[in-house]
Amino acid sequence: MILMKDFVNWKIGGEAGYGILSVGVMFGKFCTRNGLFAFNSSEFPSLVRGGHNTVQLIVKKTPALSQYFEVNLLVALNAETIEKHLNELSSDAAIIFDGKEIDIKKYKTKKSHVLIDIPLTEIAVRHGKKIMRNTVSLGASIALLGLEFDKLEQLIKEAFAGKKDALIPINIAAAKEGFNFIKNRNIKFNYQLKEQKQKNHIFINANDAFSLGAVKSGLKFVAEYPMTPSSSILSFMAAHELQYDIVVKQTEDEIAAMNMIIGGGFAGARSLTATSGGGFSLMVEALGLAGMTETPAVVVESQRPGPSTGLPTMTEQGDLMFALNASQGEFPRMIIAPGDVTEAFEAGLNSFNFAEKYQLLVLVLLDKYISEGNTTVKEFDYSKFKINRGKLLTKAPKNYLRYAFTSDGISPRVLPGTLGTVYKANGDEHNEKGVSDESEENRIKMMNKRMKKLDVLKKELPEPKLYGDKNAKISLIAWGSTKGIILEAINELQKQKIKVNFLHYNYVFPLKEKKLLELIKKSKKVLLVENNMTSQFGKLIAQETGILFKNKLLKYTGRQFYPHEIVNAVRKLK
Amino acid sequence: MTELKDLNTKEIPTWCPGCGDFMILASIKKAVADMNLNPSEVVVVSGIGCSAGLPHWIETYGFHSIHGRAIPVATGIKLANHGLTVIVVSGDGDGYGIGLNHLIHAMRRNLDITFIGHNNQIYGLTLGQTSPTSTQGAKTVSTPHGSIETPINPLSLGLASGATFVARGYAGNTTQLTDLIVKGTKHRGFALIDVFQPCVTWNKINTFDFFKQRVYDLNSEKFNTSDLNAAFSRCQELGERIPTGLFYQTETDTYSDDLPQLKEKPLVKQNITNVDIKSVLNKYK
Structure with a gap:
């Protein structure tokens, strides 16, 4: 039959x-x-x-x-x-x-x-x-x-x-x-x-999903230099610029793009740039400028395999360590790595709230696989979405200080053009007023103030999601775009009577550790899955928790995993 | 009324005594006061170098950014809120070296920004290296045997790049410089104002004395500032006599004029709550 x-x-x-x-x-x-x-x-x-x-x-x-x-x-x-x-x-x-x-x-x-x-x-x-x-x-x-x-x-x-x-x-x-x-x-x-x-389903990829979320959240300014696989964000925005009154600027290079969105963010427009690893390399110096001036900025980095031009039309999760550490000095940043198109939409929706609330740099890591992989999903739900611009004031209080020390490290912000005050955004270390200040006392206070925002942000973030059987003895850990592949693999393993659960990180940094630590304690075998050569997320976890992974499934052929590769790796764990 | 004293800051400039930058700062302040601009509606943007400290010493909004990137930061500010007056202060290293790419594109875009190039023909803050505008043969700490390269001529570069306002000032003549900054700021479009600004510490060739003997006011003679070819020709004059003043001006749409998105109000004043994405979402069904 x-x-x-x-x-x-x-x-x-x-x-x-x-x-x-x-x-x-x-x-x-x-x-x-x-x-x-x-x-x-x-x-x-x-x-x-x-x-x-x-x-x-x-x-x-x-x-x-x-x-x-x-x-x-x-x-x-x-x-x-x-x-x-x-x-x-x-x-x-x-x-x-x-x-x-x-x-x-x-x-x-x-x-x-x-x-x-x-x-x-x-x-x-x-x-x-x-x-x-x-x-x-x-x-x-x-x-x-x-x-x-x-x-x-x-x-x-x-x-x-x-x-x-x-x-x-x-x-x-x-x-x-x-x-x-x-x-x-x-x-x-x-x-x-x-x-x-x-x-009532839609068929959409992560670039478009992110873009739609960003538009919904009040995006007003896009500065971008085309680079595969991020370019469709530029063309999406350009196609809708008049419908939504968004200014979309194709720039002379990525250095200009990043600095322009810092200018846009400083002036008060929700501003975005998108690129891939090569362009992100050019943006690096300006990332620190956003950090130092506490200017809200959202950057999409859709990864492709490097180094250099690498495999320009293929896929890899190879830039996590780079995104975490890019630019000199120490400053707070947030990294989101959507696992599917719905999470990409949510990243578009929420990134600007995070960026404005915490006055920091938000990096959204996609990759070619998810940026261009169209998926049928339930129509996005944004009914509960609210714009949150944080401590943005429309009037300047008396003796206003742009970088005032506060308990949560976040200072009230007024936009240039606000009457009755002025201030300087300053890439040099500065005091509460924005004036350059090289004293040790001020330096420590300012560093602590900026980094404090990361602690507060971490508290607000949700723990990573656990999929599969809570009590399984085998646990998979991954971040970003491998999510769907692992979920398909879990289904297959279930058919084979192998119980597995899976902890997926969408919010990658600051890293939430509680659920991870609980899981690792409970599980007999833990497998880290990453689409790169050197287990970059594993390094991040080691850095934040001291945990080292014995079992890693790493693929760096320039292609994404297939579910059967995960299944086979899990079977070998036994 | 905005008065000069309103523009004074508590902080005191850290430039070398006698630096041409003092005169540029004074001219910008005088221009802002003369135009009666509200200091809260002016943003002065700088990059890195001796010029870059300037925003700290004028009581307006300011953005002290990174080396060579004042123009893109200013572009973002202007596109986000074109109601603001945006002035870029830059130098020959910052604007004509590391940031030159941005300058060329900003000029062809005709954004309504005023660019003031503090041109001392030397790297001052990094202690005396050659610059893109150093004269050929100039001996500096990085060219001890004399600079080999042909210097950039910021004015002919501006004319070739489509700048709609091209002028040259001299720090030793603040009356003329103030007038040029007023005209450049009022000009609808990109104003390139290159300013000879003697570096009293590192540049022993292009000194105040050097310029005093050579500069003359181009606009004191019958010069047609709408003649592009004449402007090209006169800005090459860099020998015994060096013209200053307004070389070229033309009126055309600014970048913001051509954006329907900005017709009603600046981006930052637009309502961002309740953006309706339903119609676009439906295209994916």
């Missing part, structure tokens, strides 16, 4: 410029509208045209939290796709290809594979252009998976509405022909999806 499967891991491959990324997002949205859950990830070289690109989409009835290794439906727009990904196919996988362009006999496909030869190019060219092979293959894919066509038609209309109206009918016709090609043949495919009840 053949076991039918109600999920699929779909992969499309071809050269850059083949419209692979866009069709991946369209498919994800299509699944979301069908009440299903999708998660996409992409892999592409640093090229605008050419090279080998893939997009993968896992679709399930239950939340899809990560990428998966084993592919069930492969769309090959070129021969390289088959060459490179044949080893990833499940034994009952299907391959959609164009027999006029790919000689499938050259490859060691299995007898159990379903080979579907569709004249993709002929259909695409007949309706319009060769690039439309992407739409033809999407039409074919949804037919093969047993889903209906109508929602795709609507999505194509929305995708091209406005500027490219002429492309709508030809793309619909091309997709429909791909769809009918499958429907007219009796092809048996084990992976069958069914429309689920609509759940």
Whole structure:
């Protein structure tokens, strides 16, 4: 008996410029509208045209939290796709290809594979252009998976509405022909999806989710220099600048971007910059300026593998130690590392409150995997969100002191332009008035005042979240974007009757220790999971608690983990 | 009324006795008082170097930032609140060396900012190294055998970069300098005011005496300040006679003028509660 499967891991491959990324997002949205859950990830070289690109989409009835290794439906727009990904196919996988362009006999496909030869190019060219092979293959894919066509038609209309109206009918016709090609043949495919009840879900990545949260929280000024994988934050903001009256400035470099948002924050606008490791390197000196002048600033650092240019379109959690220590001297900073798109939205929502309340630098660490990985999630809930600008005064009290010593280290702030007073923001060590002061007595008081804010902030932060079986004897510890992968792995382990729990850090610094210490005491085996070579979070934990990890699962190939890698590592722990 | 004494601070400048920076400070104060600007609506922004202490000695808002970055900090301030008068004080190291990239872009953006370049042709605070405007052959502690490089000409750089107000002052003539700062601040757009500011400690060539013998007021003759080519030509004159004054001025939209986001009010005055993101969120459905 053949076991039918109600999920699929779909992969499309071809050269850059083949419209692979866009069709991946369209498919994800299509699944979301069908009440299903999708998660996409992409892999592409640093090229605008050419090279080998893939997009993968896992679709399930239950939340899809990560990428998966084993592919069930492969769309090959070129021969390289088959060459490179044949080893990833499940034994009952299907391959959609164009027999006029790919000689499938050259490859060691299995007898159990379903080979579907569709004249993709002929259909695409007949309706319009060769690039439309992407739409033809999407039409074919949804037919093969047993889903209906109508929602795709609507999505194509929305995708091209406005500027490219002429492309709508030809793309619909091309997709429909791909769809009918499958429907007219009796092809048996084990992976069958069914429309689920609509759940008011969205399909979004962490860059867009963060951006939306930031807009909601009153963001007014963005200064950014483009750098993969953070650039879509710049284009998101630019696309919405007039709708929300946000000034979006593409700067001459990241040094300018960081210093501009310090100026913007000082003047009183909620200000943001976003970059990746290379650009963050250029911002380093200014981070300390924000710290010293106690100017609220929010910086997104979407990590990619270094050093130097490294693997510019790939992913890594390699910049935690850098973010923690960047810039000379000692000053308070906060680091948030969202684990999924919902946490990214919340980071966008809350970062500016933290930055203004504590008058400090907030660093949001994303990475390529989460920045560009679209996920189907429940529509974001922001009903309880309130703007908190901390000790921001609209009128200056008598004898106002900008850097007044207070019990919580936070001084009341007035904005330049406030009448009846003036003050200096000063990168030199200064007194309560902002005037340079090099005395030992003042230095100690000021250092203590600034660092005090970190203690107060730490008290406000929630403990990290514990997932899985509270009483399990095996515990996983991780931060940031590995969250979904580990959660999928826990589900798999549960099926294998292995009980595991998982402590995930979204708020990375200042580090909350209580739950961690309790867990480590209780667990027999603890595994630290990080997408880097030197276990940077492990170093942070060691620095803050003295705890050293014996078991570490580290991956630094420039690719994110797959759930089975976590499962295997846990099984080996036994 | 803003009076000169309102702009005095309790703190006393730490510049060397006789430094040209004193005269620049006096001219800025006089200009702010002459324009009757409310000190609470003025922000003076500096980077690092001898010039950078200046915000501490004028009773307005101030931002003493890091080396070369006064312009981007000032840009952020101006974009966030274009109601403020923003004056950048910089130097030949700060503005024409480490921060030059920002200066060029600020000029082509035509932000409504006044840039005052304290140009002493030497690094003073770091004890006498060569600067981007040091004359060729100048012997300094970092060029003991004479500087090899051609100096930057801030005025022709400004003209080439699209600055809409290009002027040169001399610290020894505070009447003219005050007038240039008033004109530059009132000018809608980026005002580049390069100021010859003799360093009495380190620069033994470009001294007060040196300039006294050479400078003359370009605007005392019939000079057309809307003629870009004439401005280019006259700012090359750096020999026995050196012109000062307003070289070039033209009126065009400022960067803020062209931002519809700022039409109604500055960013900092806009209401940020209850931003409605529903319509954008719906696009992800």
